Amino acid sequence: MTALTEAQGTFTESGAHAAAARVQRDLEAAGAKGRRAAAVERPVQGWEALTASERKVARIIAEGHTNRSAADLLVVSPHTVNTHLTSVFRKLSVSSRVQLANLVRALPDD
Structure with a gap:
């Protein structure tokens, strides 16, 4: 169960929501509560609402990359x-890449 719980958390953090949901169903079928409560605690707005994948994309796009170069x-x-x-x-x-770049630039360094 611990491995499944860790996998579910990793999938959730990385933005692999479909995989996280599959693992969540497996955990529930096995009688575990899983990490669904933790996922609900994430804010819906602001930087902390972003998944790890969304943060990576935001930072890359804020550097001036196109969608294609970010994808590469x-x-x-x-x-x-x-x-x-x-x-x-x-x-x-x-609503624009410029606004995104300004917001990312204002963030404290991680």
């Missing part, structure tokens, strides 16, 4: 980058 860096499709970027814009309440 992350070894994903441009469509995946666009999906993450759409979520980033919504969660951060920004």
Whole structure:
């Protein structure tokens, strides 16, 4: 059960929501509560609302990359980058890459 719980957490943090949901169902079928409560605790707005994958995309796009060049860096499709970027814009309440870049630049260094 511990390995499944850790896998579910890793999937959730990395933005692999479908995989996280499958593991969650397996955990529930096995009688565990899983990490669903922890996922609910994440804010819906702001930088802390972003998944790890969304944060990576936000930082790369803020550096001036196109969706295609970001996709090449992350070894994903441009469509995946666009999906993450759409979520980033919504969660951060920004409507342009310039606004995103300004917001990311103002963040404290991790």
